[in-house]
Amino acid sequence: MKTIRERNFDFECGNEDMELITFDLATVSRATDNFSNNNKLGEGGFGPVYKGILIEGQDIAVKRLSKCSGQGIKEFMNEVILIAKLQHRNLVKLLGCCIEGDEKMLIYEYMPNKSLDYFIFDGTRSKFLGWDQRINIIGGIARGLLYLHQDSRLRIIHRDLKTSNVLLDKDMNPKISDFGTARAFGADQTEENTNRVVGTYGYMSPDYVVDGLFSIKSDVYSFGVMVLEIVSGKKNRGFYHPDHQLNLLGHAWTLWIEGRPLEVMDEVLDGSCPLPDVSRCIHIALLCVQQQPEDRPNMASVVLMLGGVGSLPAPKQPGFFTDRNPVEADSSSTMRESHSINDISVTLLEAR
Structure with a gap:
């Protein structure tokens, strides 16, 4: 008896008709021991994520849409449509999905080393990330982004790049994940305006937060934040220094x-x-x-820069190099590493 079957879904988004591997609910439930808490890997805005083992012995990660999730069917379908068309060694691989009754789940390859933030922000685990591993992770993220922005069948803007959305395989190679809020651009399109700003504080660019403009350059900004976090082992938001009230970007600047x-x-x-x-x-x-998107390099240039090619221009002042109000400043002095907002996605609705 087969545990996996294929069928066609008409997702209505762009009138896509695509063949996708689907898993029966019974198969997924059995693989995760009926979604046991012992198999729970974590939880995000979409819902809980569980480790599972198929009958064939393959390890999987199951992302289960929560009924109280702020994300919904639109984000679910968006992720299926986009990531099903993407194939790159630095992008997490979607194995299939489960849509049965009220259940909506995405099934991915299992990443045994969890996410990047699990390592770099922990005083003990960060010691296992030497420079060679960190620069390999930075380079892998850069190549994955270059593929999304330039080399894939679609031009994809991720819109929620952060360390918790970079997963690590058994060899500590990085894979970009979570495409629920990503957007596809036309071949000649460079930016788009939105009234629904989604992302995570500390990683979103000024042009995106303030003006609702997102582009490949807003992803580049998020990448720059991650590079500083990887090099420093510190979070951008929640960063504390006794001599000033700047965030990590401001401190580095x-x-x-x-x-x-x-x-x-x-x-x-x-x-x-x-x-x-x-x-x-x-x-x-x-x-x-x-600060200005036109001053930021594109990912093709970044990959060359990381390879040691060419001299680098002098940087200009970063955007959002200080983002604390007095209340945050007071709380940071007593709760230096307690700013959980760095790890949650937010949606800002702007008036039309």
């Missing part, structure tokens, strides 16, 4: 203009990495988070 950029480096890396390479990564990150 201050050190840059004072000629001390290497002080942003994670202390666990001290003495174990080539300092010119670290400095170049910080430089590239600051180019990516510049």
Whole structure:
């Protein structure tokens, strides 16, 4: 008896008619031990994620749409349509889905090393991420983004790039995940305006948050934030320093203009990495988070820069290099690492 069957779905979005592997609810339930808490990997805006093992022995990750989720059928279908068409070693692979009764689930390849934020923001686990692994992760994310922006069948803007949406396989290779709020662009389209701003505080660019404009350059900004987080081992939002009230971007910028950029480096890396390479990564990150989108490089240029090709221009002031109000500043002095908002996606509705 087959546990997997195929059928065609008409998703209505763009009149797509595509063949997709679907899993029976009984198969998924059996694989996850009836969605046991012991198999729960975590929970996001979409809903809980469970580890499962198919009868054939294949490990899977099951993302189950929660009935009280802020995301819904639109995001579910959006992710299915977009990621089913994408194939790249630095993108998480969608194996299929389950749509049965009220249940809507996405089935992915299982990533045994969880997400990037699980490692880099933990004082103990971050020690397992040496410089070679960190630069490999940065390069992998960059190549995945380049594929999305330029080399895939569609031009995809992710819109919610962050460390928790980068998963790590058994060899610690990065894979971009969570395409529920991603958007596809036409071949000649460079930007779009929206009244529904979605993303995560600390990673969203000023042009996106303030003006509702998203483009490949808003993804580039998010990438720059992640690079600084990977190099420093610190979160952008929730960052604390006794001498100022700046976030991580502001701290890195201050050190840059004072000629001390290497002080942003994670202390666990001290003495174990080539300092010119670290400095170049910080430089590239600051180019990516510049205030104006036209000043930021595209991902093709970033990949070349990371490969050591060419000299780098001087960065201009980053956007959102300070984002605390007095209440946040007061709370950060007593709860330095407690800002959970860095890990949750938000939706901002702007008046028309």
